[in-house]
Amino acid sequence: MNEGIPLNYFLILATILFFVGIYGFLTRKNLITILMSVELILNSVNINFVAFNKYLYPGKLQGHFFTLFIIAVAAAEAAVAIAIIINMYRNFNSINVEEADEMKY
Amino acid sequence: MSGNQFMFYLFAAIIVIFSILTVTSRKILRAATFLLFVLVATSGLYFMLNYQFLAAVQLTVYAGGIVVLIIFSILLTSHISEKLELIKPYKRIFSAISVIAGALLCIITILDYKFAANTAVASEINMNVIGRDLLNYGYDGYILPFEVISILLLAAMIASIVIAKKIK
Numbered sequence: 001m002n003e004g005i006p007l008n009y010f011l012i013l014a015t016i017l018f019f020v021g022i023y024g025f026l027t028r029k030n031l032i033t034i035l036m037s038v039e040l041i042l043n044s045v046n047i048n049f050v051a052f053n054k055y056l057y058p059g060k061l062q063g064h065f066f067t068l069f070i071i072a073v074a075a076a077e078a079a080v081a082i083a084i085i086i087n088m089y090r091n092f093n094s095i096n097v098e099e100a101d102e103m104k105y
Numbered sequence: 106m107s108g109n110q111f112m113f114y115l116f117a118a119i120i121v122i123f124s125i126l127t128v129t130s131r132k133i134l135r136a137a138t139f140l141l142f143v144l145v146a147t148s149g150l151y152f153m154l155n156y157q158f159l160a161a162v163q164l165t166v167y168a169g170g171i172v173v174l175i176i177f178s179i180l181l182t183s184h185i186s187e188k189l190e191l192i193k194p195y196k197r198i199f200s201a202i203s204v205i206a207g208a209l210l211c212i213i214t215i216l217d218y219k220f221a222a223n224t225a226v227a228s229e230i231n232m233n234v235i236g237r238d239l240l241n242y243g244y245d246g247y248i249l250p251f252e253v254i255s256i257l258l259l260a261a262m263i264a265s266i267v268i269a270k271k272i273k
Binding site: 010011015017018019020021022023029040054059061067069078079085086089096 | 107117144150151203254
């Protein structure tokens with residue numbers, strides 16, 4: 001089924017995706033782009049879970065189900081984060097992380 | 106090179122290239138579009154591994170839901186033509202160095218480790234099995250995380266409505 005594609009390839013791909021996400025997290029100033037970097041990181045973790053499930057425990061479904069739960073948590077996180085971002089835009093007129101340095105309300 | 110390998114390399118190339126573009130593009134709407142490509146290619150990987158249900162969830166929730174949410178909030182909070190400001194060059198260089206060092210460390214560790222190959226027969230994954238496992242409270246069941254996640258989603262939805270509501 002997956003001849004010629006060792007597990008290592010999936011893990012290396014997930015590693016690269018994870019560290020690209022970290023790079024975005026470190027270098028961005030806009031809150032929405034930081035949120036997008038976090039989505040990249042969560043996505044790389046999902047790839048890891050699925051690959052481990054398929055290659056090391058093909059008779060079980062743990063990785064599959066926990067990937068489902070991670071996707072649900074990511075959706076909840078994105079919804080709350082965007083509500084906070086919109087509220088912050090209303091109060092500071094900007095979504096730059098460096099301008100939000102006081103707790104006004 | 107078999108077709109399967111070709112598809113894997115294609116998806117991997119799409120994921121790597123577009124994820125780098127996502128974190129470096131200076132136009133925010135383009136960054137969101139590149140993120141969409143990364144998520145769709147990931148669901149392609151899931152299809153390749155025979156997890157059809159997971160790939161469908163990835164497409165609908167991630168690519169359909171979260172990206173649309175992000176694009177809406179971009180349209181509400183920024184000007185499309187505006188370019189994102191960059192951080193100082195030395196900070197960017199140090200971030201890149203630390204990230205590359207971390208990635209190399211992880212990749213070397215992964216290549217060093219020999220994973221024991223499992224030859225167990227892959228179980229049939231259809232909607233029947235997934236539904237039974239999700240609502241099963243026995244040994245192989247996932248009813249507890251399922252319930253926890255539904256409560257969490259409800260709480261998150263109410264919280265985001267309350268937070269984003271206009272204060273009179």
